[in-house]
Amino acid sequence: MQIEILNLDKHYGAYHALRDVTVQIPKGQFVALVGPSGCGKSTLLRSIAGLETITSGTLKIEGEIVNDLPPRKRDVAMVFQSYALYPHMSVAENMTYSLRIQGVSKADALKRAREVAEVTGLTDLLDRRPRDLSGGQRQRVAMGRAIVREPKAFLFDEPLSNLDAALRVHMRTEVRALHDRLGATSVYVTHDQIEAMTMADHVVVMRQGVIEQQGAPMELYDRPANKFVAGFIGSPAMNFVDGKIGEDGHSVTLALPNTPVIPLSRKAEAGRNVTVGMRPEHLSLDANDGQIEVAIRSVESTGSMAYYTTRTDPELMLVEQGRNRFRTGDTARLRIAPENVQLFDRKTDIAI
Amino acid sequence: MKRLFISISDGKGFDILLVGLAMFFLLALAGIPLLYNVLMSFQEVDMFTLGSFIRPWAGLDNYRYIFAQPEFWLVMKNTALFVFCSMAGQFVLGFGLAIFFQQNFWGASTIRGLFLVSWVMPGLVVGGIWSFILAGDYGVLNAILEGLGIIDEPVFWKSDPDLAIWAVIIANIWLGLAFNMLLLSVGLAAIPRDLYEAAELDGATAWQRFRTITLPMMRSTIGAVLALGLIGTLQQFDLFPAMTEGGPANTSSVTQYWAWQMSFKQYDFARGATISMLMLVFVFMAAIVYVRSTRGEVRG
Ligand SMILES: Nc1ncnc2c1ncn2[C@@H]1O[C@H](COP(=O)(O)OP(=O)(O)OP(=O)(O)O)[C@@H](O)[C@H]1O
Ligand SMILES: [Mg+2]
Numbered sequence: 044m045q046i047e048i049l050n051l052d053k054h055y056g057a058y059h060a061l062r063d064v065t066v067q068i069p070k071g072q073f074v075a076l077v078g079p080s081g082c083g084k085s086t087l088l089r090s091i092a093g094l095e096t097i098t099s100g101t102l103k104i105e106g107e108i109v110n111d112l113p114p115r116k117r118d119v120a121m122v123f124q125s126y127a128l129y130p131h132m133s134v135a136e137n138m139t140y141s142l143r144i145q146g147v148s149k150a151d152a153l154k155r156a157r158e159v160a161e162v163t164g165l166t167d168l169l170d171r172r173p174r175d176l177s178g179g180q181r182q183r184v185a186m187g188r189a190i191v192r193e194p195k196a197f198l199f200d201e202p203l204s205n206l207d208a209a210l211r212v213h214m215r216t217e218v219r220a221l222h223d224r225l226g227a228t229s230v231y232v233t234h235d236q237i238e239a240m241t242m243a244d245h246v247v248v249m250r251q252g253v254i255e256q257q258g259a260p261m262e263l264y265d266r267p268a269n270k271f272v273a274g275f276i277g278s279p280a281m282n283f284v285d286g287k288i289g290e291d292g293h294s295v296t297l298a299l300p301n302t303p304v305i306p307l308s309r310k311a312e313a314g315r316n317v318t319v320g321m322r323p324e325h326l327s328l329d330a331n332d333g334q335i336e337v338a339i340r341s342v343e344s345t346g347s348m349a350y351y352t353t354r355t356d357p358e359l360m361l362v363e364q365g366r367n368r369f370r371t372g373d374t375a376r377l378r379i380a381p382e383n384v385q386l387f388d389r390k391t392d393i394a395i
Numbered sequence: 396m397k398r399l400f401i402s403i404s405d406g407k408g409f410d411i412l413l414v415g416l417a418m419f420f421l422l423a424l425a426g427i428p429l430l431y432n433v434l435m436s437f438q439e440v441d442m443f444t445l446g447s448f449i450r451p452w453a454g455l456d457n458y459r460y461i462f463a464q465p466e467f468w469l470v471m472k473n474t475a476l477f478v479f480c481s482m483a484g485q486f487v488l489g490f491g492l493a494i495f496f497q498q499n500f501w502g503a504s505t506i507r508g509l510f511l512v513s514w515v516m517p518g519l520v521v522g523g524i525w526s527f528i529l530a531g532d533y534g535v536l537n538a539i540l541e542g543l544g545i546i547d548e549p550v551f552w553k554s555d556p557d558l559a560i561w562a563v564i565i566a567n568i569w570l571g572l573a574f575n576m577l578l579l580s581v582g583l584a585a586i587p588r589d590l591y592e593a594a595e596l597d598g599a600t601a602w603q604r605f606r607t608i609t610l611p612m613m614r615s616t617i618g619a620v621l622a623l624g625l626i627g628t629l630q631q632f633d634l635f636p637a638m639t640e641g642g643p644a645n646t647s648s649v650t651q652y653w654a655w656q657m658s659f660k661q662y663d664f665a666r667g668a669t670i671s672m673l674m675l676v677f678v679f680m681a682a683i684v685y686v687r688s689t690r691g692e693v694r695g
Contacts (some may be wrong), residue, residue, distance in 0.1 A: 094592050115598045127589035140607070141597035192597070373488040 618688020
């Protein structure tokens with residue numbers, strides 16, 4: 044294990060910011076920490092870096108307990124959301140700062156910076172000051188500065204959130220490619236679940252200081268442990284409808300107009316109150332075997348995808364490939380794919 | 396007329412108006428008196444020609460006279476000592492305190508605010524208080540030093556020729572400390588925290604962070620503090636009459652006090668003006684430091 048976080052707790056005074064957090068990160072893995080704002084992602088990342096002291100628990104890097112080591116002795120590199128470039132130093136000086144601190148000769152440090160600049164596309168910018176760079180270029184410098192050090196782990200705190208949408212999408216693949224090329228171990232904080240899903244090998248979903256679920260991206264997508272994870276992962280978000288398990292335990296009745304009954308592939312406790320989760324792409328319109336008649340409330344089309352909401356309570360969101368076949372106000376038959384519905388206990392929100 | 400009005404309300408005219416006002420006051424209240432001072436240093440001025448503008452030309456006579464005075468080099472040495480040590484003391488202690496209060500412990504900002512008190516106090520009062528503290532026979536400092544066993548017999552801070560200038564320097568350091576600390580605190584607070592975090596992760600020790608982040612980021616603040624500190628020290632006059640009166644035997648006299656003695660004690664205005672011209676050299680140095688430090692400013 045490259046990084047081991049065991050039963051970590053963090054208090055800010057009376058506020059319990061992290062509760063019993065355990066994450067194991069093997070060498071070479073790309074781990075994403077996701078969750079809503081204020082859930083403690085940055086706190087966890089900063090704890091790994093040593094910028095926050097942990098209240099209890101164990102933190103190991105390459106097998107060594109680092110609980111009491113100051114940040115400078117942990118040999119991890121961090122890319123800040125603000126980039127935190129040294130404004131009074133040129134790009135080259137920024138990149139060689141840590142090497143110079145370690146006493147590497149100027150010439151050697153510069154040689155190393157040039158190699159990294161080659162990889163990150165900064166070669167022509169080495170003499171510039173950070174303020175003379177665009178946001179995307181600054182982001183690269185921040186990454187380059189981390190890469191130069193060949194640290195034991197890379198820590199990213201929402202590094203792409205200050206970039207425009209197109210560049211962000213581009214940088215996702217670039218960051219991941221760099222990670223693979225360097226054989227690095229990375230922990231990546233983001234509030235954007237798409238970023239987490241597309242980049243990471245292992246996704247950790249957090250809420251209010253607690254890990255709700257962790258695992259491979261598709262595992263979280265297909266088998267969310269609870270309603271929160273189900274709603275957080277996936278875009279557009281999963282639809283939730285109240286339901287009740289039928290007498291036979293092999294069907295669920297939905298609280299929608301005309302109370303459709305969906306067959307279940309596995310048995311559930313008869314008569315139990317549940318929340319039924321249905322992903323937008325598992326609903327379709329106007330199939331022959333549609334269960335209910337719905338009116339279309341709104342249509343959004345991107346050309347390649349059509350997004351509909353229905354005039355039902357609760358409103359359902361569904362997605363189809365291609366151009367929109369319906370307009371606002373149309374009615375259509377809605378089909379719910381029975382094999383893909385997810386059941387959650389109504390009270391505890393835990394997946395059944 | 397209308398065009399003029401529009402220009403003044405939102406065009407170039409407004410800029411010119413603002414610059415013009417500043418320039419007018421600068422000329423009227425600083426420029427002209429300064430030139431008059433220069434002029435006077437080349438004239439013969441006595442009680443009878445005091446009111447007139449055109450007076451007998453003296454050439455460099457006033458300067459020769461001043462240079463020939465027996466106390467001239469003593470006063471110059473004292474001035475250099477006073478300026479350098481006051482500024483060094485104010486700056487180093489002020490920086491230390493600024494960093495100390497930057498640590499954000501409980502009550503830090505309140506205590507820092509209390510330092511303003513020393514700033515509010517008139518120099519004469521401060522001089523009076525330090526006179527008491529440093530008094531040879533009943534002074535508090537001597538009592539403490541004796542109590543700690545550091546000295547055996549009282550030190551006559553104000554009347555010992557070797558120490559008198561130091562007594563004033565100590566008082567002046569105290570007086571300028573708050574100003575230095577507050578200005579440097581502002582500079583420190585303007586450095587983003589994450590730079591320190593980045594440097595810490597990059598392996599820098601506290602000292603290395605201070606040297607490679609704090610100092611370069613504070614360049615313009617430090618320049619301003621030093622320049623203003625130099626001006627403040629050259630302006631420092633009140634402490635001298637309150638503490639040593641330049642004595643004993645001019646061993647604690649500095650140019651500004653000497654110039655005052657010449658002009659307003661001996662009513663030799665021409666030579667008083669001449670001495671103050673010498674101070675211009677020091678002020679000029681301050682201006683250069685200030686301009687240079689703000690020129691290459693880098694922030695974020
Ligand atoms: N120094 C502090 N003192 C007290 N509470 C803090 C402190 N730092 C963070 N917190 C609290 O800890 C919680 C977690 O903060 P954290 O910055 O880790 O959130 P986050 O998940 O990174 O959120 P975001 O996505 O908005 O960056 C928040 O509720 C925050 O208010
Ligand atoms: Mg954060």
